Amino acid sequence: MTVVPFLDLKAQYRPIKTEVQKAVQKVLDECSFILGDEVAVFEREFAAYCGASQGVAVNSGTSALHLALLAAGVGPGDEVITVPFTFVATVAAILYTGARPVFVDIEPCSFTMDIRQLASAVTERTKAIIPVHLYGQAADMDPIMEFARRHGLKVIEDAAQAHGAEYKGRRVGSIGDFGCFSFYPGKNLGAYGEGGMVVTNNPDYARTMQMLRDWGQDRKYSHVLKGYNYRLEGLQGAILRVKLRHLEAWTEARRVHALRYNELLKDTAVQTPVEIDSRRHVYHVYAVRTPQRHTLHVQLHARGIQTGIHYPVPVHLQPAYSDLGYGKGEFPHSERAAREVLSLPMFAELTDEQIETVTTAVKEGLHV
Numbered sequence: 001m002t003v004v005p006f007l008d009l010k011a012q013y014r015p016i017k018t019e020v021q022k023a024v025q026k027v028l029d030e031c032s033f034i035l036g037d038e039v040a041v042f043e044r045e046f047a048a049y050c051g052a053s054q055g056v057a058v059n060s061g062t063s064a065l066h067l068a069l070l071a072a073g074v075g076p077g078d079e080v081i082t083v084p085f086t087f088v089a090t091v092a093a094i095l096y097t098g099a100r101p102v103f104v105d106i107e108p109c110s111f112t113m114d115i116r117q118l119a120s121a122v123t124e125r126t127k128a129i130i131p132v133h134l135y136g137q138a139a140d141m142d143p144i145m146e147f148a149r150r151h152g153l154k155v156i157e158d159a160a161q162a163h164g165a166e167y168k169g170r171r172v173g174s175i176g177d178f179g180c181f182s183f184y185p186g187k188n189l190g191a192y193g194e195g196g197m198v199v200t201n202n203p204d205y206a207r208t209m210q211m212l213r214d215w216g217q218d219r220k221y222s223h224v225l226k227g228y229n230y231r232l233e234g235l236q237g238a239i240l241r242v243k244l245r246h247l248e249a250w251t252e253a254r255r256v257h258a259l260r261y262n263e264l265l266k267d268t269a270v271q272t273p274v275e276i277d278s279r280r281h282v283y284h285v286y287a288v289r290t291p292q293r294h295t296l297h298v299q300l301h302a303r304g305i306q307t308g309i310h311y312p313v314p315v316h317l318q319p320a321y322s323d324l325g326y327g328k329g330e331f332p333h334s335e336r337a338a339r340e341v342l343s344l345p346m347f348a349e350l351t352d353e354q355i356e357t358v359t360t361a362v363k364e365g366l367h368v
């Protein structure tokens with residue numbers, strides 16, 4: 001029995017079905033399956049949406065991070081500073097290059113990088129910083145950029161959850177040297193399969209990444225770099241172009257839902273998300289926090305309300321990354337957030353009635 005789904009992709013598809021089918025048909029008619037015109041136009045449109053001059057479309061957000069790191073010159077022996085409270089891909093991409101991830105904790109109120117810890121994390125081997133705009137809210141970019149410039153580091157924004165998020169009036173992705181996006185189906189802008197993009201204002205970086213995503217070729221069968229097969233499919237480019245036209249309306253709907261949740265959940269036992277001044281939160285995830293997370297999760301589940309936990313274990317405590325040498329207690333804010341956060345249903349098509357069903361269940365579940 002699902003009363004309120006966590007995400008309803010069918011509800012999103014229904015009103016755009018005709019537009020999507022037309023776009024898909026065009027790609028089928030032209031048999032333009034890999035990269036091609038639709039992808040090239042989408043690169044321009046999405047880069048412009050982010051306020052960047054260049055876009056390089058790839059086959060996932062993970063590939064976007066990997067190529068941005070390579071174009072930034074990161075490799076074996078280097079260190080890259082990021083946070084452990086993120087999806088594992090942020091950290092995995094650093095390891096793909098042979099570099100070492102170095103963690104700093106998050107600030108509990110925004111769930112993003114605590115910039116005060118950068119000074120003790122930087123070494124002569126540090127090459128780059130990856131702030132993560134977690135849940136759809138920008139990290140504190142001004143001090144991160146200032147720190148990076150002072151130490152000669154590149155900044156790669158992990159904007160996989162933050163399409164359209166803003167920091168002091170600027171769209172994320174175009175503030176650092178690189179901005180990496182995921183178009184995984186459930187993201188605020190989602191493909192009908194895998195997809196990702198790096199945006200940048202540097203044409204040289206863009207050129208390097210265009211080659212790296214396509215076997216390092218500068219022209220057919222001329223392999224000037226050791227590359228990858230990270231190309232975006234033509235169908236995804238065409239579908240994403242259609243969906244990009246709706247993104248602002250969907251984002252505004254998410255923001256209205258978040259305000260409604262905040263209103264209905266104020267003075268309850270859960271802490272609602274904080275939108276920091278001058279940052280436009282795009283609510284990819286609407287996460288409340290409570291020390292009674294397990295009870296709340298069970299109670300909501302019993303009433304047919306789907307929830308998520310983003311993320312139950314911070315990366316430094318994941319078994320696969322134990323060789324990084326971090327232990328329990330080293331990043332207390334990340335560890336506490338991992339114990340306390342619960343993501344409530346959030347998608348543009350959510351109705352007021354569904355929101356009320358969820359908030360009533362939260363109150364009853366925690367007896368408040």
Ligand SMILES: Cc1ncc(COP(=O)(O)O)c(C=O)c1O
Binds near residue numbers: 160196
């Ligand atoms: C913060 C973050 N970084 C990176 C990724 C990786 O994106 P993808 O799943 O498209 O490879 C994701 C998406 O799942 C993410 O949420």
